[in-house]
Amino acid sequence: MVKKRVIPVLFLQNGLIVRSEGFNEFKVIGNPINQLERYSDWDVDELIYIDITRQGEIDSHRDEHKVPNHHNLINVLKEIRKVATFPITFGGRIKTIEDVDKLIANGADKVVINTACFGGKELVERVAHKYGSQCMVAGIDYEEPFYKVCINQGKVELDRTIWGWGRELVERGAGELFLNNITRDGKANGFNIGLSNLMANCVNVPVLSCGGAGIYEDFFKILSDTDSSAACAGNIFHFTELAYPRVKKLLKEKGINVR
Amino acid sequence: MKNKIGIINYNLGNIGSVCAALERLELDYKVLSLPEEVDETFSHFILPGVGAFIDGMDNIKELKWDGFLRNEVRPVLGICLGMQLMASVGTEGDRETFGLGLIPGKVEKLEIDRLPHIGWNECEKGCFYFVHSYHFRPYNAAHIWLNTVVDGEFFVSGVSKDNYFGVQFHPELSNKEGLKFLKEWVNNG
Numbered sequence: 001m002v003k004k005r006v007i008p009v010l011f012l013q014n015g016l017i018v019r020s021e022g023f024n025e026f027k028v029i030g031n032p033i034n035q036l037e038r039y040s041d042w043d044v045d046e047l048i049y050i051d052i053t054r055q056g057e058i059d060s061h062r063d064e065h066k067v068p069n070h071h072n073l074i075n076v077l078k079e080i081r082k083v084a085t086f087p088i089t090f091g092g093r094i095k096t097i098e099d100v101d102k103l104i105a106n107g108a109d110k111v112v113i114n115t116a117c118f119g120g121k122e123l124v125e126r127v128a129h130k131y132g133s134q135c136m137v138a139g140i141d142y143e144e145p146f147y148k149v150c151i152n153q154g155k156v157e158l159d160r161t162i163w164g165w166g167r168e169l170v171e172r173g174a175g176e177l178f179l180n181n182i183t184r185d186g187k188a189n190g191f192n193i194g195l196s197n198l199m200a201n202c203v204n205v206p207v208l209s210c211g212g213a214g215i216y217e218d219f220f221k222i223l224s225d226t227d228s229s230a231a232c233a234g235n236i237f238h239f240t241e242l243a244y245p246r247v248k249k250l251l252k253e254k255g256i257n258v259r
Numbered sequence: 260m261k262n263k264i265g266i267i268n269y270n271l272g273n274i275g276s277v278c279a280a281l282e283r284l285e286l287d288y289k290v291l292s293l294p295e296e297v298d299e300t301f302s303h304f305i306l307p308g309v310g311a312f313i314d315g316m317d318n319i320k321e322l323k324w325d326g327f328l329r330n331e332v333r334p335v336l337g338i339c340l341g342m343q344l345m346a347s348v349g350t351e352g353d354r355e356t357f358g359l360g361l362i363p364g365k366v367e368k369l370e371i372d373r374l375p376h377i378g379w380n381e382c383e384k385g386c387f388y389f390v391h392s393y394h395f396r397p398y399n400a401a402h403i404w405l406n407t408v409v410d411g412e413f414f415v416s417g418v419s420k421d422n423y424f425g426v427q428f429h430p431e432l433s434n435k436e437g438l439k440f441l442k443e444w445v446n447n448g
Contacts, residue, residue, distance in 0.1 A: 132375075229377070230378075
């Protein structure tokens with residue numbers, strides 16, 4: 001049987017990895033290339049990178065982090081691809097099919113698109129047609145308690161129900177849904193089990209749940225109590241020593257089908 | 260003879276991960292855009308690919324890789340779409356189209372609860388990363404190399420016939436186990 005995945009999500013801002021809280025507080029953690037070795041050693045199932053740069057240039061601060069400066073994200077991706085022998089999903093600030101072409105050509109296995117799914121540009125359809133649905137991950141950011149769908153990095157609320165939006169994205173060609181909970185982002189108070197469960201029952205593509213992981217038990221809950229195909233998290237993997245192998249160990253001991 | 264792998268580039272999907280994996284294994288390789296670039300120094304070929312069957316065949320024919328592949332006697336490994344293109348017939352896009360016909364069989368949509376089949380799954384050779392919605396059904400059981408279970412049903416995740424090998428999963432994206440698989444194939448294939 002296909003195994004449940006545990007996926008670290010790395011948020012990039014101006015070329016550096018940041019810790020995010022509530023989509024509005026960010027703290028620099030480090031350089032994406034340096035961090036990669038650790039994830040490679042941990043034998044991760046997959047990595048998701050999301051560029052959440054809001055203003056300013058991509059700059060990985062050569063002096064502070066001791067690796068070549070990367071002035072654009074494509075170079076960061078190229079460096080990642082040289083090292084990564086596991087699947088890489090890249091997203092954030094994708095607006096056109098040309099943006100997608102560039103990411104795929106430089107080593108991304110999948111792209112995650114959020115804001116640009118909206119607005120009648122048929123980007124989802126075009127990516128699915130050109131690269132296959134499996135390449136087209138649709139990101140859905142939402143807020144509790146009313147499950148409001150937000151775009152533009154959480155700043156604009158969409159007048160759609162989350163179920164309707166999720167189903168529409170799948171009909172248009174999304175091969176996976178990446179659900180990110182704005183309210184729980186960086187709060188470490190557990191995944192939203194109810195929403196993930198309902199969404200996974202609403203669509204017939206894999207659902208990836210993100211936002212709220214604080215303790216190892218949270219991963220067990222989301223993977224045992226819902227049909228989520230993957231549990232995703234950022235902060236816990238940055239700040240807790242050996243968090244990734246420990247999460248996997250706990251899941252295995254509790255009988256979840258993971259690698 | 261020293262191993263040297265030719266990666267067949269027919270402009271579909273990214274080949275960066277295949278290069279990264281061979282680099283990790285410290286294997287000599289070259290990305291080939293046209294059959295004219297092939298010479299006797301190559302020991303193996305990899306036919307990668309992510310995307311649609313029809314586009315894949317169109318590109319392969321346009322670049323004249325089809326004739327090369329049909330006549331080749333050195334080991335060829337098809338990965339994902341590369342494996343599916345080895346079949347006689349594809350059914351993507353609601354119509355039947357000819358594949359390379361290297362291994363007799365038909366490529367059909369998987370009938371499972373959640374499509375695409377994305378993630379890590381097992382076969383006789385280990386646990387690998389899969390991402391696909393179609394699968395290869397060989398006409399002859401003798402060409403089944405590997406099997407995988409999803410939703411309680413088997414599907415063929417590896418095929419082989421003579422010097423042709425195909426795997427549905429991505430060894431190049433399957434980290435340690437994937438690298439081990441590739442190394443074994445290069446040494447024995």
